[in-house]
Amino acid sequence: MNYTEKGSKVYLFSIVMVAVIGGLLFGYDTAVISGAEKGLQAFFMGASDFTYTDTIHGITSSSALIGCIIGSAISGFCASNFGRKKSLFIAGILFFLSALGSYYPEFLFYDYGVPSYSLLIAFNFYRVLGGVGVGLASAICPMYIAEIAPSNIRGTLVSWNQFAIIFGQLVVYFVNFLILGDNANPVIKAVEGVNQILNPEAAAWTTETGWRLMFVSEAVPAGLFAILVLLVPETPRYLAMCGRDEKALDILSRINGVTQAKVILAEIKATAHEKTERLFTYGWMVIFIGIMLSVFQQAVGINAVLYFAPRIFETMGMGNPMVQTVIMGIINILFTLLAVFTVEKWGRKPLLISGSIGMAIGAFGVALSNVLTGLPPMVSVVSIMVYSASFMFSWGPICWVLIAEIFPNTVRGAAVAIAVAFQWIFNFIVSSTFVPMYNMTLGDMGEKFGHMFAYALYGIICVIAAIFVWKLVPETKGKTLEDMTRLWKKK
Numbered sequence: 001m002n003y004t005e006k007g008s009k010v011y012l013f014s015i016v017m018v019a020v021i022g023g024l025l026f027g028y029d030t031a032v033i034s035g036a037e038k039g040l041q042a043f044f045m046g047a048s049d050f051t052y053t054d055t056i057h058g059i060t061s062s063s064a065l066i067g068c069i070i071g072s073a074i075s076g077f078c079a080s081n082f083g084r085k086k087s088l089f090i091a092g093i094l095f096f097l098s099a100l101g102s103y104y105p106e107f108l109f110y111d112y113g114v115p116s117y118s119l120l121i122a123f124n125f126y127r128v129l130g131g132v133g134v135g136l137a138s139a140i141c142p143m144y145i146a147e148i149a150p151s152n153i154r155g156t157l158v159s160w161n162q163f164a165i166i167f168g169q170l171v172v173y174f175v176n177f178l179i180l181g182d183n184a185n186p187v188i189k190a191v192e193g194v195n196q197i198l199n200p201e202a203a204a205w206t207t208e209t210g211w212r213l214m215f216v217s218e219a220v221p222a223g224l225f226a227i228l229v230l231l232v233p234e235t236p237r238y239l240a241m242c243g244r245d246e247k248a249l250d251i252l253s254r255i256n257g258v259t260q261a262k263v264i265l266a267e268i269k270a271t272a273h274e275k276t277e278r279l280f281t282y283g284w285m286v287i288f289i290g291i292m293l294s295v296f297q298q299a300v301g302i303n304a305v306l307y308f309a310p311r312i313f314e315t316m317g318m319g320n321p322m323v324q325t326v327i328m329g330i331i332n333i334l335f336t337l338l339a340v341f342t343v344e345k346w347g348r349k350p351l352l353i354s355g356s357i358g359m360a361i362g363a364f365g366v367a368l369s370n371v372l373t374g375l376p377p378m379v380s381v382v383s384i385m386v387y388s389a390s391f392m393f394s395w396g397p398i399c400w401v402l403i404a405e406i407f408p409n410t411v412r413g414a415a416v417a418i419a420v421a422f423q424w425i426f427n428f429i430v431s432s433t434f435v436p437m438y439n440m441t442l443g444d445m446g447e448k449f450g451h452m453f454a455y456a457l458y459g460i461i462c463v464i465a466a467i468f469v470w471k472l473v474p475e476t477k478g479k480t481l482e483d484m485t486r487l488w489k490k491k
Helices: 009-044 054-061 063-081 084-103 117-148 154-180 204-216 219-229 236-241 245-256 258-271 285-299 302-307 309-315 321-346 348-369 377-392 395-405 409-438 447-472 481-490
Strands: 188-191 194-197
Touching (some): 009 054, 009 063, 009 084, 009 154, 009 219, 054 063, 054 117, 063 084, 063 117, 063 409, 084 204, 117 154, 117 236, 154 321, 236 245, 258 481, 285 302, 302 409, 348 395, 348 447, 377 395, 395 409
């Protein structure tokens, strides 16, 4: 080994850049359906052996979420038994197969372009497959980055994973826009209780081909990710746990320099007994805190707001709702960067607490604008953007940072899997309850009651989240992953 005492930042950053492509695919896969769902709906409405209802379309549009829950639940087993690197490679292959299968679900068994119930099942199978990849990547990408990064910049590097998720969503919106081009999306409306396509000829290309191209576009970054993962090393902590100390020291030396690498390896060896220690070896509180970080990240309601932003802006009478949605997307990117550049300076807890308070102010602002008549629509628009921006510099990236670094080495694989599984479960709960709650009516208030109730509830949860962080979550800024093992041993 001929490494300098400082190690190589270029080497470290090149490894992290490969890992964050997994985050980009996470965002890409979950958002690709937004552009494809109308063409997909029109295609399956042409089936002769079943009626493609709104309920079935809702399940089809969110079927990847089932895979996300499965993938995150098995991520601990995969990370502990196959290693972090091989698990990411498996995720990349699943992304790739899902993209191809969603493009051509007729493969081997069905006639091309003939919609049927069995073809719908095949399509959903491929979407679930991609969801498993998302679930694996969502748990293991932050874990991989946290285990390979030096403690003084670990939070920053893990935060880049959240930036990649948001960036992946913006990339696929743009790709979908380019694929659609001058072609029309189907206009689907219920006529006498039955959905009908009002512009079948104008939307023929989108119905037959457009949605397929949107799904297959993911094959490019997925294939690239799978190839590049083969070129990065396994994490030193996993190697040390498997008894491969020489290889672990080699990687640590390239990143941190030889002297510091020996110190870090000694700390890892002092706490590395992954094969023998049980989940609750360090008590139930660390697992509870990890789970609740995940629960609060979703329970504050962010995905309900992001998924339905165009609809919400439209009800406010703000003209073209896509303009406000794009503005909000740009604001989200900027405030995610705020977290990336301040997480090591300000710490994890201050960002989470201030973000929770900002979200609460934004949510209560929307709720009040539905109670107080005469307020200009801009009050609601600004309130939603304050709410969204506050999430992007706090719960969005910092939750992933804490989940990646809060658990002791010996239980990290299993604990991260449980925490991330709860995240996807509550994502589903929040997303599926928002529309019924948002559309609730009461007396003279009508639907305004539902609008007020939904955001008031999210605002209250934000306040509870701030108190939870203040009272129970330890600050991890500047601490090594081995320090966290010692911290929980004392409690």
